[in-house]
Amino acid sequence: MDFKAVFVTVEAVCEETAAALCGSPNLPYGAVAQRLVDTLARVQEHGRALLPLVSGFVAVYHHYDFDAQTPGNGYRTLVKVVLSCLLHIVNKARYVAVNCRGPFFRAEHNACELEAYCGALCQLRALLYLARRLLADNAHGQLISLYDGEMSRRFVQEYTSMHKACFYGRCLGFQFSPTLRPFLQTVVISMVSYGETYGKQQSGIGMAALSLLTSGKYVIDPEQRGAEFERITQNLDLQFWKSFWNLTESGLITGFSRITSSPVNVNLTLTLPPVPLRLPLTSDPRLSTTVSPPVAHTGPGPVHARLISHELRDGQDTHELLSFSDMEDAPIGLSISSWSEKKSRSPWLMIHFHGGGFVAQTSKSHEYYLRSWSKELRVPILSVDYSLAPEAPFPRALEECFYAYCWALKHAHLLGSTADRVCLTGDSAGGNLCITVSMKAVSMGIRVPDGIMAAYPATLLTTDASPSRLLTLIDPLLPLGVLAKCLNAYAGNICKGVQPVVGSGSLSALGRDTAMLLSDLTQGASNWLQSFLDPTHAISPSRTPLALAPPLRRSGGGCGEDDGMSRDYPEGFQPLRSECLAFVLQAACPVIKNPFVSPLLAPDELLRGLPPVHIVASALDALLDDSVMFAKKLRDMGQPVTLSVAEDLPHGFLSLSQLTKETEVASDICVQQIRAVFLQRSPSSACLRKRPHLQSQ
Structure with a gap:
């Protein structure tokens, strides 16, 4: 893929689409048309900033491959994801330009679609700035910041406050094979529906019925689905993930x-x-050892x-x-077919x-x-x-x-x-x-x-930073919050998962129970804390995280906040921030x-x-x-x-x-x-x- 041609196409298509919208002052959706024009302008702004970033990575990312016949590393992947996002924007902008005057044109829907992808592009731009810092700080050919605790700390800190919901709503799975997108949408809808009913005292059939009833709103409203999925991936405890993943064995x-x-x-x-x-x-088969x-x-x-x-x-x-094997209790299908012809x-x-x-x-x-x-x-x-x-x-x-x-x-x-x-x-x-x-x-x-x-x-x-690990910000199957839970659980750095509250299916209740554990857990190197707080629960001064996220902004414009990562972004740019703060414990203990x-x-x-x-x-x-x-x-x-x-x-x-x-x-x-x-x-x-x-x- 010629990346320069993609950026040229984005610039031209945005100009053409904006001209089509501005050239028809009698459109029945004037306010929405202005939203579309503003979004296209922001896309152009991001595109112009991204071109030199992508050019820099393309010039050097082959040095990080396994060999010349196996192109693959996190820098290549980030570039590919950015180009994939831009191509989706091009297709949607072209559709708007061709159909905006049609009687069946869904102006609000298309405005939300373009805004979602513009938001995703803004966050990807932030990831490329972070990747550029990795490229500068790591040794030649080194992909992971194994000995740079400061960079890894900032990576985790940035994850906790960056807005991610846009990647789980309308843009869900845009980077993957198109045939996988319906499956990913099903997984995300199932997860947020299950999260809403999680903890209620129900039979398996009852739980399925509740999840089915609640899933409809997440199909209709992608923004609500994305926001809820972001909240779940950042705040629910490990027991939820264990129970959800184990549904595959029902x-x-x-x-x-x-x-x-x-x-x-x-x-x-x-x-x-x-x-x-x-x-x-x-070394000597005549000798043996005991296992x-x-x-x-x-x-x-x-x-x-x-x-x-x-x-x-x-x-x-x-x-x-x-x-x-207990053959007497083995269910059908977990036994040996006695009529089969036996082979050597x-x-x-x-x-x-x-x-x-x-x-x-x-x-x-x-x-x-x-x-x-x-x-x-x-x-x-x-x-x-x-x-x-x-x-x-x-x-x-x-x-x-x-x-x-x-x-x-x-x-x-x-x-x-x-x-x-x-x-x-x-x-x-x-x-x-x-x-x-x-x-x-x-x-x-x-x-x-x-x-x-x-x-x-x-x-x-570990939670050390690498260019591919920046994808945990956008990956619906492996978010950093969930990955960190698993790593710390295997290392023995957290207590057993919090059990669901009987009779309460709200995520707030689960978050409160999880938060209450903070006062009871030992702060030791051998027993690190792992807790994910519900943002709707009031945080006491003693439990205030290091950096609170500013409110979510709808543009990629500048802001005055210094979240510890400002030096990685150019003046006038900050990624979108979430109203839902994650609490991610770095996996850094000796184990x-x-x-x-x-x-x-x-x-x-x-x-x-x-x-x-x-x-x-x-x-x-x-x-x-x-x-x-x-x-x-x-x-x-x-x-x-x-x-x-x-x-x-x-x-x-x-x-x-x-x-x-x-x-x-x-x-x-x-x-x-x-x-x-x-x-x-x-x-x-x-x-x-x-x-x-x-x-x-």
Whole structure:
């Protein structure tokens, strides 16, 4: 895309549309026409300021790619998002110019549309100024401000007060593939409706009915939807997010998933008892080491997992395997098809760790694509249901996943595999666990997996600033407020989620309960506060945040407030400010920097010996820079690593693989990388320094 042509087109179209509106003084909507003209003038102002910013990034952003064949980093993404916004404005302005004199022209609707995109453009302009500061402050080729606490602090501070509602209303998901926008709108409407009924004492059906009744107003009024979604993402506690995300495992949704997904002959839930395991050392198989069961926080306990296999194989119907599963209580679909033809054991075994921010979901949430992968690759899959934060923070999940990995190596014959080749797979939080489990295997001297396929992995669990992380301001699936909740929960920096108030569904009540916790929590390095206050609740002087947001302004003009970020913006410009202040706790405690929490921070000696790592990232993911920097780190060490970057898709695209062609293609790339692990002849053959860009594969 020729970015200069886009800016020329924006300028010309705004002029033409304003002329069409001003050239017809007898239009029946004179006041609205003036709003349209004023909005177009503000778009031109933003466009003229953005052109030199974009030019500067285009001149240098290739230096931050993984390699020449894999264009992808946060600077590229920010430029692409800005151009996407401008193109939407061009299309809407052209529509206004052509149809403004028509009898069916909806003047108010079109004025609101253009104003919304103008507001979004203003906020994107602010993000580019912040990214320019990152570019100036970071070392050449460095995407993340790992050692610049001041920049990261200002990034979090700016997030708390910047207006975000415009990105969740009329402009929702404009940066993603068009086929995903209806889905994103459904998610946002469902979330705000669920937030309005959250905490009311209702049955599941009653809750669904209430949500359905309240969702209509959010369909009709995009501005109200955006404002409510902004308030939810900034102020509701972790328990809300856990309960909402876990709705994907409700009986209706999982039942529909099973109907539409590939059938499998084995779908068995397993409970692995907490007994010590003996595994041989790779340096001398005559010697062995003991792998203890998970003990962190709650003491020794079982590990839960799910065995999925498209084909029934030797070992999967044995009494020994069934002894790990309560077949009598297993519902239909979680058992073994006795009439299937049994096949010999597969030489391959896949072990899967699900995503969900370390706080939500299970193997059920990811069963749809796992069924397809088992069929396509003809491989048995063991998906681990590790314990979730905040009830079970680090290192419980890592201990359970590592124990399940060791158990699978020792009992592969029961899983229908000879385990000649073992691949770890996971997305997001699960991708993190794939890497850290392998690091733990290396450190203990036992067999490491033959490869890792990590989709959009979380490799840095801090709130440090990076250009792609600036997208948390506009991303409906991964806002910074929610991301920070998850990171702090996994690190053990917050208490257990606040329970909903019985009989009260208002978000204010939840906010008040959350605020009351502030006086009861200890202010210590090992127990950092995490609380998200409802802006409608009066804040006592002792609880006043560092900087209060000024009222929301409708223009991108100057203001006199000094919010700590003024030096990053030129004189006369400030982004729009929200009336809904977020309280985001920076994830900066020592646990967060543990290499087994944030593998990007791991010393080289801990990463040496890792198997080939295949990363599949998304260009529009806030965690993109994490993937790029981790891949670069492994490559520079001489470790085998590949990186593929999907275009136009959000974080979590594997869970959307059945929705669009684009998500299916990205899922297919993951399958190709897993197959590469299984088919490689030796670890060295997978040391691919360069990979074609995803769109060209």
